Amino acid sequence: MNAFYNKQGIGDVLLVQLQTETPEKIQTEISGDITLIKDGKEAIAGFNLFNASQYISFPETGTIDVSEQLVTELQNALEKNSVEFLLEVDLSPKFVVGYVETMEKHPNADKLNVCQVAVGTEKLQIVCGAPNVAAGQKVVVAKAGAVMPSGMLIKDAELRGVASSGMICSAKELALPDAPQEKGILVLEDDNEIGSPFEVKA
Structure with a gap:
């Protein structure tokens, strides 16, 4: 919602x-x-x-x-207002700390990688095009249903034939102050707990 x-x-x-x-x-x-x-x-x-x-x-x-x-x-x-409708809403955090467990080249796109990302109790497959993504990193993941500061809604998608659930975010996409201009995801310090919420200001 x-x-x-x-x-x-x-x-x-x-x-x-x-x-x-x-x-x-x-x-x-x-x-x-x-x-x-x-x-x-x-x-x-x-x-x-x-x-x-x-x-x-x-x-x-x-x-x-x-x-x-x-x-x-x-x-x-x-x-x-006499509307009989039950709101069923997922209130779990939509921006969380993730851990890139594995990364493989996308079979149909040279500049894309397919990452398996742990986000607490679940694991997400995310297709990522950032040049600096690598296995072993802690990153910020926008899960399906997240609304980016730009207003973009994150949805489950299929990129060049491979399913992708969520997005690994850059500092610029998260509208963080002093975000670098060059392309690349935000890599977090190791003391961030996997699956913990990451605060993003809309």
């Missing part, structure tokens, strides 16, 4: 996106302060919550951090 709020730009409306892909065909359904956005299969792709400040406590403008409190407030708003 992704949420966006900008009172000056679009008024007192919270935009909530539930699907990673924008549906080709959409239809809307209004129930009180809620406008549901449905895809061609009648599944709810997202919704707009009008008079949002009456329902949600907003500490920020722009992309809103999805927290347990926000999910609870949104669920209450749906119920108050």
Whole structure:
């Protein structure tokens, strides 16, 4: 789930996106302060919550951090507006410390590598084109569902025929201060715990 709020730009409306892909065909359904956005299969792709400040406590403008409190407030708003829909949200951190266990050349692309990256209890296969990526590094991984500071949404993908789940990030992509201009991923110090959250400011 992704949420966006900008009172000056679009008024007192919270935009909530539930699907990673924008549906080709959409239809809307209004129930009180809620406008549901449905895809061609009648599944709810997202919704707009009008008079949002009456329902949600907003500490920020722009992309809103999805927290347990926000999910609870949104669920209450749906119920108050007679929308029977249960929000099922993955609240696990989307930016985490990863460890590149192995790296192999991509079979169909000279400048890409296929990395197996441990991120705590799970392992992700990530296709990476950075020139400095190597096995044995601790890195920052943006998992599927992460929203980069640029606004780009990270999704599971297939790059030149190889599945890739997430992205190994550079300091520039993470909008870190004094990020180097040359291409290359951010390599972390060894004392970072694998799978621990990495704070990224949207």
